[in-house]
Amino acid sequence: xxxxxxxxxxxxxxxxxxxxxxxxGSIALVDCGYITTPSxxxxxxxxxxxxRAVEKLLKTYRPDAVAVEKLFxxxxxxxxxxxxxxxxxxxxxxxxxxLPLLEYTPLQVKQRITGYGRADxxxxxxxxxxxxxxxxxxxxxxxxxxxxxxxxxxxxxPPNATIGI
Amino acid sequence: xxxxxxxxxxxxxxxxxxxxxxxxGSIALVDCGYITTPSxxxxxxxxxxxxRAVEKLLKTYRPDAVAVEKLFxxxxxxxxxxxxxxxxxxxxxxxxxxLPLLEYTPLQVKQRITGYGRADxxxxxxxxxxxxxxxxxxxxxxxxxxxxxxxxxxxxxPPNATIGI
Numbered sequence: 001x002x003x004x005x006x007x008x009x010x011x012x013x014x015x016x017x018x019x020x021x022x023x024x025g026s027i028a029l030v031d032c033g034y035i036t037t038p039s040x041x042x043x044x045x046x047x048x049x050x051x052r053a054v055e056k057l058l059k060t061y062r063p064d065a066v067a068v069e070k071l072f073x074x075x076x077x078x079x080x081x082x083x084x085x086x087x088x089x090x091x092x093x094x095x096x097x098x099l100p101l102l103e104y105t106p107l108q109v110k111q112r113i114t115g116y117g118r119a120d121x122x123x124x125x126x127x128x129x130x131x132x133x134x135x136x137x138x139x140x141x142x143x144x145x146x147x148x149x150x151x152x153x154x155x156x157x158p159p160n161a162t163i164g165i
Numbered sequence: 166x167x168x169x170x171x172x173x174x175x176x177x178x179x180x181x182x183x184x185x186x187x188x189x190g191s192i193a194l195v196d197c198g199y200i201t202t203p204s205x206x207x208x209x210x211x212x213x214x215x216x217r218a219v220e221k222l223l224k225t226y227r228p229d230a231v232a233v234e235k236l237f238x239x240x241x242x243x244x245x246x247x248x249x250x251x252x253x254x255x256x257x258x259x260x261x262x263x264l265p266l267l268e269y270t271p272l273q274v275k276q277r278i279t280g281y282g283r284a285d286x287x288x289x290x291x292x293x294x295x296x297x298x299x300x301x302x303x304x305x306x307x308x309x310x311x312x313x314x315x316x317x318x319x320x321x322x323p324p325n326a327t328i329g330i
Binding site: 042043044045047048051071073077080081082084086087089091092094095096101 | 207208209210212213215216236238239242245246247249250251252253254256257259260261266
């Protein structure tokens with residue numbers, strides 16, 4: 001039985017999304033892209049745009065689970081709080097749709113995708129390209145990051161499945 | 166023309182709310198209380214509970230504006246991120262209802278309520294009690310804090326109104 005996993009990389013200006021299909025251990029790209037909100041809008045209007053966009057993604061792709069990057073620690077507290085506001089909206093939408101939520105810190109994504117916690121952004125992107133058998137690295141970076149998170153989610157369950165990562 | 170202001174003090178476990186009515190410069194208590202979410206629930210379920218509860222408050226009291234405490238800086242980053250997630254849900258709900266949003270940092274609340282930035286929590290609560298002509302300080306603390314934020318919002322507009330704070 002195949003499963004659809006939506007991966008999300010939350011941000012204020014840009015929230016990346018990636019949709020993958022897992023079928024008997026193989027993973028394929030379904031779609032990827034990003035939600036963008038105009039910087040001229042108020043914080044609350046931007047959060048509403050993000051909420052509506054993710055609800056549309058949930059309706060369009062009807063994922064079996066949603067994987068979201070978890071902010072573990074950020075040097076810039078203002079950024080951390082802004083990204084957390086976006087995460088809050090995403091998480092509430094996922095709960096409203098009664099979907100399983102999978103969370104991964106950036107370190108966990110690195111470890112699971114490359115087996116190496118210190119991998120850089122470029123190495124992650126190359127692995128995403130290779131795992132999804134793509135001709136090139138998905139663009140923009142936020143979409144590639146969201147696909148990396150989605151791949152982590154696709155590898156998570158069912159427990160006995162074997163996925164090549 | 167009287168105006169209803171909803172004040173919110175966001176948190177994960179407890180989000181305080183306070184509703185005040187401003188009429189020609191005088192402010193009166195309408196209601197106050199708190200939204201609580203069970204710690205046994207997942208983060209996303211708790212955020213959904215908060216979102217639904219605030220939407221119910223917006224429908225019940227039909228405020229003219231919503232005032233929300235703004236986290237400016239927190240010593241504990243984990244707490245700051247958790248509270249920011251709740252704020253994100255609140256802000257998106259306020260934008261969905263197309264209501265004006267007023268934001269105040271804790272320092273601004275202190276300055277506006279007591280005219281003194283270093284006022285302690287107890288002094289703020291005594292001022293809330295006095296301004297709303299109550300017999301005792303509203304309970305719990307989160308409700309009193311939310312009322313303080315609502316009072317700041319009530320004093321904000323219309324620009325020519327005079328309010329006794």
